[in-house]
Amino acid sequence: MPEVEAVVRTLRTLVQGQRIRRVRVFHPIAVKPQKASRLADLATNRLIQRVDRKGKYVLLALDRGLLTVHFRLDGQLIWFLDRRELLERANVKENGVHVDVALEFAKGVLGFADRRHFGRVYAWDCLEDSPGLTSLGVDALSKNFVVPRFLELVAASARPLKDFLLDQSRVAGLGNIYSCESLWHARLDPRRRAKSLKPEEARRLHKAIVSVLARALECCLHPAPDFHDSQWWFQGLEKILRAYGREGEPCRRCGAAIQRIEQGGRSTYFCRKCQK
DNA sequence: CCTGCTACCTGATGGC
DNA sequence: TGCCATCAGGTAGCAG
Numbered sequence: 001m002p003e004v005e006a007v008v009r010t011l012r013t014l015v016q017g018q019r020i021r022r023v024r025v026f027h028p029i030a031v032k033p034q035k036a037s038r039l040a041d042l043a044t045n046r047l048i049q050r051v052d053r054k055g056k057y058v059l060l061a062l063d064r065g066l067l068t069v070h071f072r073l074d075g076q077l078i079w080f081l082d083r084r085e086l087l088e089r090a091n092v093k094e095n096g097v098h099v100d101v102a103l104e105f106a107k108g109v110l111g112f113a114d115r116r117h118f119g120r121v122y123a124w125d126c127l128e129d130s131p132g133l134t135s136l137g138v139d140a141l142s143k144n145f146v147v148p149r150f151l152e153l154v155a156a157s158a159r160p161l162k163d164f165l166l167d168q169s170r171v172a173g174l175g176n177i178y179s180c181e182s183l184w185h186a187r188l189d190p191r192r193r194a195k196s197l198k199p200e201e202a203r204r205l206h207k208a209i210v211s212v213l214a215r216a217l218e219c220c221l222h223p224a225p226d227f228h229d230s231q232w233w234f235q236g237l238e239k240i241l242r243a244y245g246r247e248g249e250p251c252r253r254c255g256a257a258i259q260r261i262e263q264g265g266r267s268t269y270f271c272r273k274c275q276k
Numbered sequence: 277c278c279t280g281c282t283a284c285c286t287g288a289t290g291g292c
Numbered sequence: 293t294g295c296c297a298t299c300a301g302g303t304a305g306c307a308g
Contacts, residue, residue: 003301074287118285132303159278
């Protein structure tokens with residue numbers, strides 16, 4: 001989510017207040033199960049009034065309706081200077097870039113790309129129509145993410161901490177990386193049940209989440225996202241990671257080897273010695 | 277309601 | 293070199 005927040009800030013400067021002149025759907029799978037015509041009909045000739053974020057979703061609020069963009073694992077945005085550049089480079093063999101959906105503006109074109117085709121661009125009449133959005137819990141980067149609320153959520157869940165943090169309907173915005181990192185910083189075992197935490201431990205976890213996300217956001221903002229370069233997409237984040245992806249390497253706190261286990265079908269990285 | 281499992285896709289990497 | 297298995301930053305949909 002820090003990545004999404006950074007993307008939103010750059011995107012705002014590019015498209016907020018701009019009118020969508022034309023919508024191109026090169027790969028309809030990127031709007032599935034909606035239809036390409038749905039996106040085109042709803043977005044063509046609409047003004048983008050605001051660019052916002054909820055959890056890991058990007059929201060483009062239009063003068064009528066809204067678009068949501070979700071990058072899932074590998075989605076990204078690409079900026080083309082004009083329609084000519086888009087058509088020259090999009091989805092061509094030689095020296096081309098993969099583009100699934102493009103929004104054309106008077107000056108510039110925004111491309112959404114995801115070779116893996118997990119990411120989505122959706123069109124909605126109103127925010128309430130999007131099930132993904134309405135089910136989101138409190139946003140972990142927002143002012144509403146306060147200790148008392150977090151203690152309530154923790155006390156109400158019997159799930160292992162790692163699964164609890166990944167559940168977007170409780171706290172929105174933490175993915176696999178930042179869940180692992182937050183638990184490492186809070187020195188908590190990812191396998192523990194959420195409701196087993198003492199208030200002091202839950203407060204520690206809250207503090208860890210806030211600081212991990214703040215640091216990651218700083219990292220994502222410097223240098224700021226650059227949609228012109230399709231190769232560039234958040235490199236250098238590994239530097240701040242303490243547990244994620246470090247299986248077998250020494251824990252930066254106690255020196256014991258970082259372990260990798262499976263939880264809910266995903267990898268969890270943690271230190272057995274100092275996360276209790 | 278809750279939980280756990282699978283499907284959805286493509287590409288990179290490593291072992292044999 | 294080729295082939296196969298495994299892994300990847302996420303979520304939706306389904307069964308129990």
